[in-house]
Amino acid sequence: MLGTALISGFGLGSIYGLIALGFTLTFSVSGTVNFAQGSSVMLGAVLCHVLFVGMHWPFVAAAFLALLGCALWGLVVERIAVRPFVARGSNAWLMATVALGILLDNSVMALFGKEPRALPSSLADEPWVIGNMGVFPLQIVIPIVALGVAGLVHIGMRRTSLGLKLRAAVENPNAARLMSINVTRLIALTFAAAALLAGIGGILVAPLFNVAYDMGTLFGIKAFAVAILGGLTNPWGVVLAGLAYGLVEAFATTWLGSSSTQMVTFAVVIAALALTPSGLFGGKVLARV
Amino acid sequence: MSTNLTRRTILSLPLGGLAASTLGARFAWSAAEPIKIGLVAALSGPSAKSGEGITRGLTVAIDEINSRGGVLGGRTIELVRRDDESNPAKGQTAARELIDKEGCAVLFGGIDSPVSLAIVPLANSAKVPFMGVWAAATNITRNNSNPNYIFRVSAVDVLVDKALIKYATSRFGSKSPGLILVNNAWGDSNFSGLTAAAEAAGIKLAASEKFEDKDVDMTPQLQRLRAAGADTLILVGNAAPGAQVIKSLQRSAWSVPIVSHWGISGGRFPELAGSWAGKVHFVQTYSFFGQQSDIGKKVLAALMAKYSDIKGPGDVSPPVGVANAYDAMQLTALAIAKAGSTDGAAIRDGYLGIDNYKGLIKDYAKPFTDANHDALNENDYVMVRYNGEQIEPVTG
Numbered sequence: 001m002l003g004t005a006l007i008s009g010f011g012l013g014s015i016y017g018l019i020a021l022g023f024t025l026t027f028s029v030s031g032t033v034n035f036a037q038g039s040s041v042m043l044g045a046v047l048c049h050v051l052f053v054g055m056h057w058p059f060v061a062a063a064f065l066a067l068l069g070c071a072l073w074g075l076v077v078e079r080i081a082v083r084p085f086v087a088r089g090s091n092a093w094l095m096a097t098v099a100l101g102i103l104l105d106n107s108v109m110a111l112f113g114k115e116p117r118a119l120p121s122s123l124a125d126e127p128w129v130i131g132n133m134g135v136f137p138l139q140i141v142i143p144i145v146a147l148g149v150a151g152l153v154h155i156g157m158r159r160t161s162l163g164l165k166l167r168a169a170v171e172n173p174n175a176a177r178l179m180s181i182n183v184t185r186l187i188a189l190t191f192a193a194a195a196l197l198a199g200i201g202g203i204l205v206a207p208l209f210n211v212a213y214d215m216g217t218l219f220g221i222k223a224f225a226v227a228i229l230g231g232l233t234n235p236w237g238v239v240l241a242g243l244a245y246g247l248v249e250a251f252a253t254t255w256l257g258s259s260s261t262q263m264v265t266f267a268v269v270i271a272a273l274a275l276t277p278s279g280l281f282g283g284k285v286l287a288r289v
Numbered sequence: 290m291s292t293n294l295t296r297r298t299i300l301s302l303p304l305g306g307l308a309a310s311t312l313g314a315r316f317a318w319s320a321a322e323p324i325k326i327g328l329v330a331a332l333s334g335p336s337a338k339s340g341e342g343i344t345r346g347l348t349v350a351i352d353e354i355n356s357r358g359g360v361l362g363g364r365t366i367e368l369v370r371r372d373d374e375s376n377p378a379k380g381q382t383a384a385r386e387l388i389d390k391e392g393c394a395v396l397f398g399g400i401d402s403p404v405s406l407a408i409v410p411l412a413n414s415a416k417v418p419f420m421g422v423w424a425a426a427t428n429i430t431r432n433n434s435n436p437n438y439i440f441r442v443s444a445v446d447v448l449v450d451k452a453l454i455k456y457a458t459s460r461f462g463s464k465s466p467g468l469i470l471v472n473n474a475w476g477d478s479n480f481s482g483l484t485a486a487a488e489a490a491g492i493k494l495a496a497s498e499k500f501e502d503k504d505v506d507m508t509p510q511l512q513r514l515r516a517a518g519a520d521t522l523i524l525v526g527n528a529a530p531g532a533q534v535i536k537s538l539q540r541s542a543w544s545v546p547i548v549s550h551w552g553i554s555g556g557r558f559p560e561l562a563g564s565w566a567g568k569v570h571f572v573q574t575y576s577f578f579g580q581q582s583d584i585g586k587k588v589l590a591a592l593m594a595k596y597s598d599i600k601g602p603g604d605v606s607p608p609v610g611v612a613n614a615y616d617a618m619q620l621t622a623l624a625i626a627k628a629g630s631t632d633g634a635a636i637r638d639g640y641l642g643i644d645n646y647k648g649l650i651k652d653y654a655k656p657f658t659d660a661n662h663d664a665l666n667e668n669d670y671v672m673v674r675y676n677g678e679q680i681e682p683v684t685g
Contacts, residue, residue, distance in 0.1 A: 001512045008506045114333035116529045118560045134542025209505045253509035
C-alpha cells in the first residue's frame with residue numbers, strides 16, 4: 001500500500017505544485033494572483049480535448065495550441081481583471097479574477113457541454129506491473145514533467161535576461177521602471193506563464209481523470225492551499241509543498257479512509273500554517289517602519 | 290301556454306346565451322386541455338444520458354396514449370421537463386415550479402436518489418403523486434408518510450443489494466466482497482442494504498470504502514479493500530466517478546470481478562472508463578436484446594422510428610431509463626383514468642386501484658398496494674455489461 005500511496009501522492013502532488021507555481025510567479029512580481037487558476041487548468045484540458053479528440057489533430061499540436069490558448073487567457077485575466085484595479089489601488093482584483101473564472105467555466109459549459117469526456121492517452125491505458133502494484137506510465141511522466149517545468153522556471157529566472165528583469169521587478173518595481181524595464185508587460189507575462197503552467201497541469205491530469213467544465217475548481221482550491229503552505233514567494237517551496245500535500249492526501253486515504261481525506265489534509269495545512277505563518281518555506285516578511 | 294316575453298327576459302337571452310356559450314367553450318377547452326406530467330431529472334452533467342433515456346421512454350408512452358385518444362375523455366398528456374443537474378436543491382426548486390406554476394398532475398423523478406429524497410416531502414405535502422423511474426434508494430418509497438404519494442417503477446436498493454450479493458456469490462464464488470460506494474445518501478442506503486444482504490447470505494464483507502464524486506485517484510481505497518481480502522468488488526456510483534473507480538482499478542493492475550449497481554449506465558461510462566469498462570457486470574430491469582414480447586417489439590420499433598440514432602437494441606441506452614419510464618407512464622395513464630380527474634389524492638388512489646397491466650418489463654398484477662409502492666422486485670432484474678457502447682445481457 002505504501003508504494004501505491006507514494007505514486008498516487010507524487011502524481012497528484014506535482015500537479016498541485018505546478019498549478020501553485022503560477023500563484024508564486026504572479027504574486028512575486030505583482031503582489032496579485034489569479035484566483036481563477038483552476039479555470040486555466042480546465043481550459044488547457046478542454047482545448048486539448050477539442051483539438052485532439054474533436055478535430056483529430058496530432059496530440060503535440062493540440063497540446064501546444066491549447067497551452068497557447070491558456071497563455072492568452074492569462075493575458076486577458078491580467079488586462080481585464082487585475083491591471084485596472086491595481087492601477088486604482090483597489091483590491092477588487094480578488095473578486096474580479098474569481099468572477100472571470102466563473103465566466104470562463106460557464107462559457108465552456110455552454111460550448112463544450114456539461115458531460116465529462118475522456119482524453120485518451122496511450123500512457124494511461126496499460127499499467128506497468130511491479131509486484132502486486134500497478135502504475136500507468138503517465139503517473140511517472142507527471143512528476144518528471146512537473147519537476148522539469150519547475151526547474152526550467154528556476155533556470156529561466158536565474159539565467160536569462162528576462163528572468164533578471166523579473167527579479168529586478170520583484171526586488172524594486174520603481175527602480176526597475178527607472179532602468180527602462182517594462183514592469184507592466186512583465187506582470188502580464190507572469191499571468192500568461194501562470195495560466196500556461198495550470199494548462200500543463202490540466203493536460204497532464206486529464207487522461208487520469210476526465211475533461212469537464214468544472215474540473216478545475218477543486219484543483220484551484222488545493223493549489224492555492226499549496227501555494228500558501230509553500231510560502232507563496234518561494235518557487236521550490238511551493239513545488240515541495242505540492243508534493244507534501246499530495247502525499248498527505250494519499251496517506252490519509254490509504255490509512256484512515258477516504259471519508260477523512262479532506263479533513264485530515266486541510267487540518268494539516270492549518271496546523272502547518274499555525275506553526276509557520278509564512279508557510280513552510282516562506283521567508284520572514286520585513287516591513288520598514 | 291302563452292309565453293310572455295318581458296323586457297328582462299329579452300335582455301337575459303343574449304346574456305344567457307353568451308354565458309352558456311362561454312361555459313360551453315370553457316368546458317370544451319377544459320376537455321381538450323392537456324394533462325401536464327412533470328419530469329425532474331439530470332438532463333445535463335455526468336448523468337445526462339439517464340435523463341435522455343427517461344425522456345425517450347416517457348415520450349414513446351405518451352405518443353401511444355395520445356394516439357389512442359388520451360385520457361379523461363380526450364385530454365392529451367404533455368411532458369414538461371426540468372433539469373436538476375443532479376443537485377437536490379435545484380431538483381426541489383424545479384419540483385416546486387412544476388407543481389405550483391405548471392400545475393403538473395404527476396411528477397416523475399430521475400437517476401439521483403439524493404434529488405428524489407429532497408422532492409419526497411414536497412410531493413407528499415403538496416399531495417401530488419411522484420413516480421420514481423430510476424433512483425433506487427429504499428427510503429424514497431418507504432418514507433413513513435401517510436398518506437404516501439410516492440410510487441416507483443424501478444429497482445429498490447434493498448432488493449438490488451440482495452441481487453448483487455447473490456450474483457457475486459453464485460457467479461464469482463465470492464465469499465468476501467468489498468464495497469466501494471459513493472459518499473452520499475445513495476451510498477449509505479446501499480451500505481445498509483448490502484450489509485444486511487451479506488449477513489442473510491451467510492458471508493462476511495471484507496471492508497467498505499467510500500469515494501467522492503470528484504475524486505481523481507481511488508487507488509488508495511482499492512488498496513485498502515485488496516489488503517482486507519476482498520475477492521469481488523461491489524460498486525455503487527454514477528457514471529463519471531464509477532469510471533474513475535474502474536480506471537483506478539486498472540491502474541492498480543488488480544483483476545478482481547466487479548459487480549455494480551446501475552448508476553454507471555446513466556452517463557458516458559464506457560468512454561470514461563476505457564478498456565476495462567466491459568469487465569463490470571451490472572444490474573438493469575430490462576434488456577432489449579433477445580426474444581422480445583409484442584410490447585417489447587412495439588416499443589423498440591417506436592424508438593427506432595422516432596430517434597435516428599437508434600438502429601437496434603444496443604442503441605437503446607440506457608435501457609433501464611427507457612423501459613422503467615415507459616411502463617411507469619402507462620401505469621400513470623391508467624391511474625389518471627381510474628381517478629377520473631387530475632386531483633392528486635384521486636390519482637394516488639388510482640395507482641392503488643390498478644389491477645393488471647401487461648407491460649414492457651413484465652405483466653403487472655396489482656403493482657401498487659398500501660403496503661408496497663414499488664412495482665418491481667428482485668425477480669425483475671437482469672445482469673448486463675458493456676460491449677463497446679452497447680449494453681448487453683451477460684451470457685455464459
